[in-house]
Amino acid sequence: MKKVLFELKDVWKIYCMKGTETQALRDISLKIENGEYVAIVGQSGSGKSTLMHVIGCLDTPTRGSVVVDGKEISQLEDDDLAKIRREKIGFVFQAFNLIDSLTAAENVAMPMRFNGYGKAESIKRAKELLKRVGLEKRVDHKPNQLSGGEQQRVAICRALANDPEIILADEPTGNLDSRSGSEIIALMEELHKSGKTIIMVTHDQNLAKRAKRQIKLKDGQIVNE
Amino acid sequence: MLWENIVREFGRHKFRTALTILGVMIGIFLVTSVSSFSEGIIYYVNDQIKITSGLITVHQSDIAGFNIQASEIDQALVSDVEGISGVEKVAPILYANIDGVGTAIGISKEGENILRGVNMEIEEGRDFSEGQKEVVAGKTFADNNNYVVGDLIKIENTEFEIVGILQKTGRNDIDNAINLDLPELQDATGKKDMITLMMIQPSSPEDADFIEQAINDNFDEIAAMTDKSIMNSVNDMLGQLNALTFALGSIAALISGIVIMNVMIIAVRERRREIGTMKAIGATNRQILLSILMESISISLLGAVIGVALSFGGAAFINSILFSPIALITPRLMLQSILFATLIGAVSGILPARQAAKLDPIESLRYE
């Protein structure tokens, strides 16, 4: 059963800084259904991250409507948005964004802890997830004891912690060498096969081509589909 | 709540955390030590009042310091006092410090009847008899020296028999002393016709104030206090102590509050990105707020626990200066100090915690 997970209509995002206006998103309309594998491409500054943030309920548009899983996000409270991010969406960032003071397992467990699960239970699932990406020997390592590729795999496990439907990844290979990068992409494709909806920002054309669908941004507008 | 995170954060900045804890610790140590003094007085007086309730205490008018046992009165004054109208009974008491024994309390049978209405029961054996070389030992005294009924004990050069042991009263001055007939103690110590205090039982409670007045007006060498006026003077002193405690407490709260707030504001600033990440992966504003607040309270609590532990030393120090075990750290005082620190931690954590909760996740994620 296909259902529409994201529906954006006439979305604008305008930043005002020191008097100058930046139109980061200009009149974006799009629909993403469950099970899709979407690549968002475009040059630096074209609005890819902004679009991700809007889709991921981290940011609200200046104008236009964003419906996520049937809910208009402009009408939701901070806590409802946090709940959507926690339960429906897993984020993967370019810079991994792990918590330095926590171990790999504790990092992965965090979204579950925010969701109200106990420590033991969360850590147990975190270790299972880390095992699935081949990091069973790294569960007690701190981020600074891990390579970039390993850190990103930990971050992907963290994104999967609450078993969300959707994975949003903003240039997940941007800070990695090509070998680690392709491992991450292989992981993403595996997740897609297992039924997750993947939305990934990349400016690597080769990666983008492997996605089922590409959305190309230029100066905040969608230029192809 | 992410306790694991809080614990790790402490580990990440050991020195900074330690200094902050030290700040709280010093404050709580000072406040608790000073409070232990008033706490001990309250405790002691409440206990004392149970025994002297309704009675009038008469002591030498110019005794030095706190130590009422340093008072010395001529026993001849007892009959003068007995002549005052409204006086029902007078119990003369002699305290003596005996080498190798400790405190001996010489008391008449009459006096025992006045004083021993309250929980001073004989646990073993019997009471001493008048005119006999017999003593009744306090429980702690007997236990510490392994005395049992029938043992002999030497007061100066006279031998006495322990004929009874009192039940434990919880008051060190009774439990760790021996009681004997007043003339016997006067004989043995050579303090003929000397006593330490008189306890007066009025014919009716309404007479107490009049008797107190009459003694204070008509006798130069002795002074009288009803339990009410003891309470009043103690309350006066407690009021001054409380003012000192309050001043110290305010300073402690202010300093440790500022120190904690400063450290937490720095911590939140350093962790902008991490806090933003936590929000991005689903932490609510409330969860962020609480975790920063908990961190700040934890710092304060750690300082408080160490501070309270050290204040036992502080109380011991006060007692060593005063030569009497007055300062006392009760569970109530410990709880009070810990709650005080929790409050400091909570109040000083509010601002940084709200800053953290308000952080925009995108702002903190964007610049990498």
Ligand SMILES: Nc1ncnc2c1ncn2[C@@H]1O[C@H](COP(=O)(O)OP(=O)(O)O)[C@@H](O)[C@H]1O
């Ligand atoms: N908080 C902000 N304030 C001002 N301008 C911003 C802000 N965030 C993004 N922008 C601007 O919006 C545009 C799109 O940025 P972004 O979505 O990060 O692009 P991309 O991810 O494609 O590189 C850029 O011109 C950027 O400078």
Ligand SMILES: [Mg+2]
């Ligand atoms: Mg970007």
